[in-house]
Amino acid sequence: MGLRVAAACVTFETVKVTSPIAYMGKVDRVYLLHYIQSDEMGVENIYGSFYQEVVRQLREEQGIEDIRPVWVKVYRFPDVLREVVAILSAERDEGNSVYVNISAGPNEYAAAAAIASMMVENARPFTVGTEAYQVPEEDLTIYFEGNSPVGMSKKVFDPRDLPCFHIDMPEQDVVRGLRVLGTRLEKGHRTSYAAMIGALKDEGCWERPPEEDARGVTQAEKMYYSRHFIREWTENDWVVRDRRGRLELTDDGRTVTSVFYV
Structure with a gap:
């Protein structure tokens, strides 16, 4: 460790x-x-x-x-x-x-x-x-010049550009799918493979083309759900499994669903 x-x-x-x-x-x-x-x-x-x-x-x-x-x-x-x-x-x-x-x-x-x-x-x-602050309220006059508020800085240097670094946003369908999982967990709904795949399709998060003449949830769809959704959630520490193996959102996962694609 x-x-x-x-x-x-x-x-x-x-x-x-x-x-x-x-x-x-x-x-x-x-x-x-x-x-x-x-x-x-x-x-x-x-x-x-x-x-x-x-x-x-x-x-x-x-x-x-x-x-x-x-x-x-x-x-x-x-x-x-x-x-x-x-x-x-x-x-x-x-x-x-x-x-x-x-x-x-x-x-x-x-x-x-x-x-x-x-x-x-x-x-x-x-x-x-x-x-709690060290400067008491009665000493806040130090931030004023006469009766005009100035703040901590009285004079500043010219602005300097910062270097830019591109950080990719998480994939939209993965985040929206995570939100679907979180919503179902909050409501006590089932989160089995079949239930989640159906919910993802209903919410427009499922981008895999449908299989011809398929009845119900196919094995290929389960593999896609596992690899595209669960693996992404797990590798990013957005979900963990409880003692019974059920998925649960982590604090990071809840933050992601509240920030992106809302």
Whole structure:
């Protein structure tokens, strides 16, 4: 069984990095992507303080010794993508699973980390919401200039184009077929081969040409259902089988049916 590995970005957050790792239970290794701008000592000290506090919490409070710093300009999308892909690929080759925190860090890191996680097997991206904020409500005036709201950024650089990577959407009939399965499970309807094949045909998800003079569900249709639908669902971890061998949708499967071709 492989190691449980976590990866996160450290800028101006601590608990948003350490709390999810504690929630996971046993974590064997942590990668911390961290940025130091060496020609601006003040910025370096601020980033360094947050990084050192994250390391302290992981070591002293969670007992994690294998902490690997990754020095990268976390505001540069291509740089982050390169580093995260390298991390995930190396851990995948060792048979390890990597849980990637895409909530702590700048937007460029979040986008790159999410895309990398979808490109490499055994990567599991996750988000972390903020339950309580450090800045009290009475101090929110720092986001204003006079009476005008400004936000955290007062001035910005020119926009930079991001590199584009094509990610194929799942096949429409496979996703719609999965939705048919989920609906039948929710309603307590039968999900046998014959029942599902009939339902897929009724919903227009069945693209295999009908057989001439065929009566009922043929063996060829069962093979097609198994190979084209069940195998795709299983290989993508959209379904699992319960103790009695019946198909059940996973959380990923339910997400797919709620996102695509609705």
